[in-house]
Structures are given as C-alpha cells and as structure tokens.
Amino acid sequence: MAGNRAFRAALVASVFVSVPQIAAAAEDQDAKIADLQRQVDELKAIVKAMQAAQAAPQMATAAPAAAPAPAPASATPASSAPAAAKPVVLAAATPEAKPAEKKKAWYEKLQIRGYTQLRVNEIVSGPKTAPAGVSRLRSVQDSGINENGNFSIRRARLVVQGDISNRVSLYMQGDLSAAVNNQSGTEPRQNFFQMRDAYADVFLDKKKTLKLRLGQSKVPFGWENLQSSGNRIPLDRTDAINAPVPGERDIGAVLYYTPPKVQKIWDELNHEGQKLFGNYGAFAVGVYNGQGTNRIERSGGLMTVAMGTMPFRLDGIGLDGQVAEFGFTAMRNQVRPEVRSGGVSTLAYDDNHVSVHGMIYPRPFGIQSEWTFGTGPQWDAATSSIKSKRATGGYVMAMYRMPETPVGQIIPFARWQKYRGGWKGATNAPRLETDEYEVGVEWLPMKELEVTLNYANVTRNEADERRTGRAKGDLIRAQVQWNY
Template identity: 40%
Template sequence: MKRFPLTAAFWTMCGTAAAEGSPQAAIELYVDSATRQIYAEPGPGRQRLGRFVQAVDAPAPAAAPVPAERAVAAAAPASSSKHWYDRIGIRGYVQMRYNQEIGGEAKELKSPGDRYIGREQGFGIRRARVVISGDVTDRMSIYIQPDLASTPSGSSTGNFAQLRDAYADLWLDPEKTWRIRAGQSKIPFGWEDLQSSQNRLALDRADALNSAVRDERDLGVFLYWSPKEAKERFAYLQKSGLKGSGDYGMFGVGVYNGQGANRPDRNDRLHTVVHFSYPFKFANGQYLEVGADAYAGRYKVSTASATIDGRTFTPTVNASDAGSTDRRIAAHVVYYPQPFGFQAEWTVGEGPQLDVARRTIRTRSLRGGYAQLMYRFEGVNGVFIPYAKWQTYRGAAKFDTNAPKMSVDELEAGVEWQPSNAVELAVAFANMRRTDVSAAPYRRIDGKLLRVQLQVNY
C-alpha cells in the first residue's frame, strides 16, 4: 500500500494540480482521520480528499525523506494573531461495560479497577471523559479533564462529576523540549499507569503498578525533558494506533502530595518521583520502549474498626505523625505491536500494611507486575488486536482502610475490534484470584468472568 508523507510541498503540489485541472492521469487520495497520513487507496477511517495530478511546474530541489513520526507529529504553528480560545480543542470518550459471572465465586469478587465486578447489575458506565486542551500562548499549554461517571467511596449511586486532570505546561525553550507541569496530573510512575484508558488494550491496569498512586494522579510540580527525536516518537506512537503512553518526558522529576487525586496532603511530607523512558526505533521501523521509575515518601493510612478471626480491633500506627515509609522502583519494556507486540512491567518496594497478628500498621515489602502479548492486524472490517495478559501482586492496598495485604493472580485473554476510529469493542475472559480489600476479614476469592466493553471516541 502506498503512503505519502504529509508535507507542505506535497500540499502545494496538490493545490496547484487541482487548480490547473490538468488532463494527465489523476490519482485518488485519502487521509487517515487519526494519523493524518495520506493514502492512495481507501481503507478504514480514511476520508476521500479528491482526484489530483502532478503539477507541471519546474521540479523543486529534492528533499530528504521525512520519518513517519515527524509526519504525524508535525503541525502548522499556531498564528500569533489567534485568540487563546481559538487554540482550545475539546475531545473525549465514553466506556460502557458489562460483566457476566461464569464460574467460581464471581459474584463475590471485588476489583479496584472495575467497580461493576461482583455487583448485581447489568450495564454500567465505566468512564465518561471530556478533555479540554490547547496552547493558550506559545509558551503555555493547558489540559483539563473531568470524569462524569465517578462514584464516591461508600456511595451506591454512580455517575458523579469528578476532576481528573487540571494542569498547565510551561515551556522553557522555543523548541519545547523542556517544560514544567504544575497542577493535578498523572504521576510518572509505571508505563501502563501513564497510558490513557482510551488507548489501553486490557480492560484494567495491573494492580501491582496501579496500587502505587491512587487514580494514577496527584497534585504536584514536575520537570520534563524530551529531546526532539524522542518527542516526535512519543507523538507518533500515540497517534498512529500503536497505543503509546504519550509524552511524559524522556526524563522527568517532580514532587507531589502523595495522598492521591482530589485529596489534600495529610503530613506535610511531599513524595518525590524520578522517571526515565526512551523509545528506540530499529531500521525496519519497529519500536521498542524501555524505562525505569522510582518514588519515595511517607503515606498516612486511614484506619477503622475491623473484625478478623473473631477479634474486633482498630489497628494502631507504629510510625510518626508523618506517616509510614512508602517507596518503590519499577521497570518497563514495550515492544510495540507491528504486528506482534510484547509489554511487561515489574515493581518492588515497601509500604504500609496491616499486620493482623500485631493489630498494627507496619512497613512491609511488596512486589508484582504483569506481562502481556498482543498481535495487531488490519482487515477490511477494521483493526483487530487479540491479547493475553497475566498479572500478580503481593503487597498492601494502601489506599483502602487499614491497608490490608492484597494477593492477586489473574489471567485475562480477549480481543479488541476497531471498526473505525470512533468505535472500539473489547471482549475478554478473566480468571481472577484476588483479595477483597474493601472490608474485613479480607477474603481471597476466585472467580471467572466474561467481560465486554464498548468505547466511543469523539
């Protein structure tokens, strides 16, 4: 299949040819609405541009080939005469889910990644996001994202509005390689946690990484550096359909409250995080991204009365008023699906955890991670991506009351179908063995589920 890079010279040629109405052999051109690539054949998500012929003007000097990621990432600079509100865009997505118990104690299962698991209900809205973003000035960008389908803790009623992201990027140089991000945003720890749920293949994030930062977000200030080559690759991997995590810098460092999104700091002790990730590109066009992250701080656990093994007690906290030690390191590797793909992450560390025997909160070790295989192929009916994901975790659920120990072993296999850029349908089978950390006595439950998710993008 023949592709043409989207360059200014190409558009000039097309405009000239169309205006002259040359009788020479014409070619039908189509543009992919997501990647903005130009194609000579129709296909899913491609819009017809029209018929064009080559201009008869004197040929311009030959230009060097443009890498694919530059063709995707490049955009015409905003005119300085535009008002700030002319530079703001709105987009979003909605996810509807359905879980069907098919074995074991599935009706008793509880998962922090999907509040509809283990509940007597039919369809549910998992996410309803609206993103407002854009360049307010040449040196400042904004990003605001509410979720209209949140459920407050302890509530049986869903679909409340809650803030997810609200931050500004302050660019420190004209090339936009250095920036300061200030506000509530994703904490750069773990690759899958940074990947948008709109792009993620598996239905939920792995517990081992996701248990580090509540809702993946917190309030803080971060410094990111993305050199030009890495910046172009991050943009290409996200916009090309390869499900990248976005640009959180080749290198990043920052400080944040540490108690989680939409929650105030409780100990006046900030968490510190360091992030590194680099996308390599091989000669055959294959991408491989590797990186590592680390964070450290002190976390204050919420405690309450619990009854375990016939004893009722309220755990004590054997730590200072500053909270318990909370620190982890993690590493990731992502071999992007072109067409075969592989993705894995692992984390180790220590944090606060309930010690039932001593009836106290202690600092204990933790470990866990996941591995995922996927295969991406494009057919006449759209893009299909079958996948299989295994995950494990042994460590505390520090965000839950009393920070009970969480034991997770899970296998999920499914397929995602994208008939167009606006619609995605995922069907998966999950064999779950996990601890119910929502209430004492914190039982370990086994169950099997059939899971379905419909996502619409706008």
Template identity: 40%
Template sequence: MRKLLLAFAFLGICSSVSAQQENIQTPPAEPPKAVKKPWYESFNIRGYAQVRYNGLFETNPRLGCEQCDKSWGDGGSFFIRRIRIIFSGQISERVYFYIQPDFASAPSSNALNFAQIRDAYLDVGLDKKNEFRFRIGQSKVPFGFENLQSSQNRIPLDRADPTNSAVANERDLGVFFYWAPTEKRKLLSALVRDGLKGSGDYGIFGLGIYNGQTANRPDENGEPHVVARLTYPFAIGNQIIEPSIQGYTGKYVITSASAGTELQTDREYIDRRVAATFVLYPKPFGIQAEYNIGEGPEFNTFTDAIEVQELHGGYTTLSYMKQVGDQIIIPFARMQYYKGGKKHELDARSYRVRDLELGVEWQPFPALELVAMYTFSSRRFEDFAQQENLQEGSLMRFQAQLNF
C-alpha cells in the same frame, strides 16, 4: 506604409515608458499580516465514554476488585465506567493547558456517576521549542507505563494491580519537570496518534514532587513525595522499542482504618518503589511488561496492625494488531502477579493476586471500540473485618467505547 510603421513603433515606446513609470510610482502590495487568534480559538475538545457489562459466566460473585471496576462481583451488571471530556490547547508560545473532568466517577459500588476532576494542569515551557517544561497542577504521576497510558488507549479493561497500586487514579497534585528533544516528543505523540497504544508525552526524563495522598485528596503531612522517570523510545527497523526505569519515595498517611486496627501514632508509613518497563509496540506483535519492588503500608492479619512491609509484582501483556480493511482487530493476553498492600484502601488491605486475562479488541471504525475479555482470577484481599479471604473464579467482561 513607412509612416504607419513609425507611428506604431512610437505608440509602443510610449506605452512601455508609461508602464515603467507606473511600476516605479506604485510600490508592491504588502502581504497581509497574520491575524493572531484569540486564545479561546486555539484549544480543542475531545473525549470518550465507556460502558461495561461484567455479569456473564460469573462463577464467584464474591470475587471483586475495588480499584479495578466497582461493578465486579455480586449485583454487578451494566456500568458506565468513564465519561471523559478533555479541554486542551496551546494558549501562548510557552503555555499549554489541559483540563479533564470525569462524569462517571464511582466513590463506592452504591454511589455512581459523580462528576470529578481528573486532570487540571498547565505546562510552562522554558525554551521556544518547549523541550524543557514544568507541569503544574493535578496530573498523572510519572510512575509506570500503563499508569501513564490513557484508558482510552489501553487494551485490557483495567490497569494491572502491581503498578496501579502505587497511585490510585494515577494522579496527584504537584509540580513536575519534563525534558525531551523535539524529535522524541514527536515520536511519543505519534505512538498515540497512530493507534499504537502509546503512553503519551511525559518526556524522556521526568522529575517531580507531589502531595502523595493521591488525586482529589488533601495533603496530610506537609512532606511531598519525590518521583523520577527515565524512558527512551527508539526504532530498530520497522519496530519501536521503549525501555523505562522509574521510582518514587515518600511517607503516606493512612486516612481509612477500621476501629480495631492498630496504627502508628502519626499514621505515617514509608512508601517507596522502583519499577522497570519494556514495551515493544504492536507492529504487528506487541509486548508490554512491567515489574516493581518496594515497601509500603499493608495490613498484617497476625497482629491486626498496619505495618510497613515489602511488596513486589508485575505483569506482561501480549498483543497482535491486525488490519482488516478499514477495521482493526487486536487479540491479547495478560498475566499479572502482585503481593503487597493497597495503601489507599481500607486498612491498607493486604493482597495476593494471580490473574490471567484473554480477550480481543475490535475497532470497526475509529469512533467505536468493542472489547470482550475473559478473566481467570485468584485474589486474597484481607483487612480487619475480612481475614482468610481468598476468592477465586472467572467471568466474561464486555466494553463498548465511544471516541469523539
């Protein structure tokens, strides 16, 4: 028995020594190296589409809003407002690209559903965290919260006249510098991702130069506009507040005028504004308010001339976000007032706008949003051919939005 135990002990020692030698001779396996993805596998595709109907309970077919929605007014019916497909991605550590065409552009009420570039730009980071970056190309001009807010996220169907009259289509071609610390960039992104109707990440501070003739139009004078914006979102308990200030200055060249309208010889007009913004994100009650003042080209009915005149106006949107199971319901109201010109319209049309909009947005599921909105409007819009043109009325408006 003693010999048997000695034999087992000897075998165990030999086995242990052999295993130790094997461990010494065989190095541990190296972890697999991360395979770098090709750039074309690092971008994503998303988009949205909007279909509207504006003809229900319309009391005045002559009441319209050219900049808002070309299906307003006489003959308006079903209308594809937007079809956007967005291509974007971080193609390297410091380079990000974003391209967004629209397949439902409407240059006039009789020409619909043209394809046109909305955004085409790249962001170049100056540090590894991309807290400092330059944006180069055609993109949104950082003036006005609602202008920066995507139409996919905005609650009312159209942007308000007071701030949207600053930059038609909200975009222009230029170079913009943005700065925001990482934690604020994450917050700005979360305000959109979490459905709180944020404006997106345009930095805490922005400064840029751009052509000044608005998107998809060539520069006319070689003198860029200059814009600057400062915003600061922060939390107080469960609430998130974002105040902002912004302003721009430049000279706008009138390119669309009636034969009898008097113009300055060089067609150049001072174009500058400053604006203040206050946003209380809907958790559940929300407030979004902006007001701007400035001066710019406007048609004068007494002289039949386009002249530099003062402008001012603002809006306030009130909302309440209610979660009902997996669905979201947002009743809202918006009031707006604007007195001034719209430089990008014929003869830099003169406007006096007073609107009240009451509506509700219903999100039965994330891929579909439905909006019903009743608009009470008083609009005086005058150019060389249309003078003493005050139109008042109301209408019911509907929109179905697909998100993909």
C-alpha cells in the same frame, strides 16, 4: 493732411503685418491647450491603472501611456509646435502589505474532546457473594465486578485543552461517572463530576523539549499508569503497577524533557496508530503532595518521583521496522492511609517503590512487561494494625496488531499479572494477593468506536481486611468506548 495720410498708411501697414503674428500666437495657444488636455488624459489613465493594481492580488505590470491627441487642423507644423511629452510608464505597483495577523479569541485556542466507556461484567463462576469474613470475587480496578453485574458507565471523561500562548498550555479533565460515598448510610451516589487533571505546561525552550507541569496531573510512575485508559488495550490496569499511585494523580510540579530524536520516533509510532503512553517525556523528575488523587495533604512532606524511558529502533539487529522501549520509574514517599475508625492514620508510613518496564511495539507482534519492587502501608493481621511492608509484582502481555482488516483494526492480546502487597487506596490499606490470566480482543471498526471482549481467570482476595481467604473464578467482560 499729408501727415495724416502718412500716419493712416503706417497704421494700416502695421495691422497687416501683425495679423499673421496674432494668428500664429492663437494657433500656438491652441496647441498648448491640446497638449495640456493630453497630459490630463494620461494622468487619468495612470490613476485608473494604480487603482487596478491595488485591487489585484499580484503586482501590476507597466502600463503604456495614452496616445497623444491629434493636433487640430489649425495647428502649426511640427517643426514649430512644442515637443510632444514622453509617454508616461507606470512603475510596478508595490504589493499591498499583509494585514497584521488577527489575535485568536480564547474559544479558538481551546479543544474539547473526551470518551465514554459502557461496560458489562459477568461472574460466570466463583463466589459472587460470601458469608461475612470471607472474600468474594471482586477487583480494586472495577467496582462493577459484583453479584449484580449488568451495565455500568466506567468512565465518562471530558477534556478541555489548548495553548494560552506559545509557551503556556492548559489541560483540564473531569469524569462524569465518579461516585461519592456515605450520602445515606453506606449507599453511594453515582455519576458526580470529579476533577481528574487540572494543570498548565510551561515550555522552557522554543523547541518545546523541556516543560514544567504545574497542578494536578499524573504521577510519572509506571508506564501503564501514564497510558490513558482510553488508549489502553486491556480493560484495567494491573494491581502491582497501580498500587503505588492508585488514581494515578496528585498535586505538584514535574519537569519533563524529551530529546528531538526520541520525539521523532514517538511521532512516527503515533502516526501509524500505535497505543503510546502519552506525552510525558523521556525523562522526568517531580515533587507531589503524596496523599493521592483529590485527597487532602496529611503528611506535611513531599513525594519525589523520577522517570526515564527510551525507545530504540531494532533495524540493526535484524528486526527491521520494530521499535523497543525500556525504562524505569522510582518514587519516595510517606503516606497516611484512611483507617476504619474514621479519618486518616495518625502515623505516616514509608511508601517507596521502583519499577522497570520494557516492550516491543506490535508491528505486528508485540510484547510488554513491567515489574515493581518496594515497601508500602499494608494491614498486618497478626497485630491488627498497619505497617510498612514489602510490595512486589508485575505483568507480562503479548499482543498482535492487525491495523487493516476488512472490518477495521483488530488487536488480540493475552496478559498475566501477579501482586503481593498493600492497597493504600482502600481503608486500612488491606493486603492484596492477586493472580490473574486474561485473554481478549480489541476491535476498532472506526476511530470513533472501540469494542473490547475479555475473559479472565481470577484468584484474588477482596480488598477488605475484615475478609480473609482468596476467591477463585472466571469473568466475562465487555466494553464499548466512543471517542469524541
């Protein structure tokens, strides 16, 4: 009995001793659970902060950790509780990587633009008509100068251009106002869509100072020939400069080079609205078929061309703000012109020319001049045959540019031209003898619209070897051009 009582007493004593320990263990477990809950809450706050940082455009700033949860009343004193976890600080979020640049679709790389010219010509004096064999008042530059006059669409150009890549660009231009002859006897058909340009530029260096142009494009002969008809001040090109390359274009390959300093001057002039000759480089050398625009190659040889032109600032000689430009062009060719009996000549004729040009851009007064020397196919009346004969001529033009008037930009101009030589663009390469004086004004009320008024005193023979003599007279001409 005594032993049982002693065992019972010991058991009771051990229970009383264990109760505080069990209570302390329970309290310690509750503290651990509370601390784990606090850390879970902090992790949730961190996740939310990271999501906010990714959504914001800028880098997220550090976020303080959530405050620790208060210990329950039954928790042990701080001295006996586990050490509180250190506040978690969110590091600056890494900025979101920029998505790869989307490759442009083909229609985003191309630009469509153009211009249309509505023109009216009136012969106010001189022979509108003449008997067979006598020259009438006509021009190789505009077939609208005739006995009927009235309105005509001189040009209706549509251009598609753009960059295929960083090193290759394309340019295509067509004319909706081209005519096709011999559709019904001698009656022409008007307003066909004809290819004018179709070429690619391949840039040979990253700065794009050197490029190779392949396809049908303008032949770099004559500053005036290279200048776009939509950018030229007078209505037409001059006979002398246009005669070596009527139509201005051919199929071939040409290398252009433009030093950065030269391009900088041209960019400055272009920015202020000067009428430049286009992006044809300061130096060029090329080879072409040599038969002319949209004509089948006949001679089997190649036409070679070279050009150099250089702008200069004239501040050093007291002409502050003025820019001059001087240059030359040259071509060597053999051509077989069309003949009256049909087809083209069985003989190829020497067609070699050199021209020089010089100008001072209108700031506000300007002057421009070109002259050409050479030989080319020409009808010889004495032998009734085509021969390669001397061709020479040129022009001088003065202008005054007023870019800011109450009614828009106004450019009055005056030009004199002269030419003696063949016109290989017509049947049998007839000889031209041209003397012409003209005055006019170009008015730009807005950049999309240009109006030109022109008076000309003309002495020239008709481009037809069957007609002789020179016609004299006066012309009044006007043109409205809209750009798009």
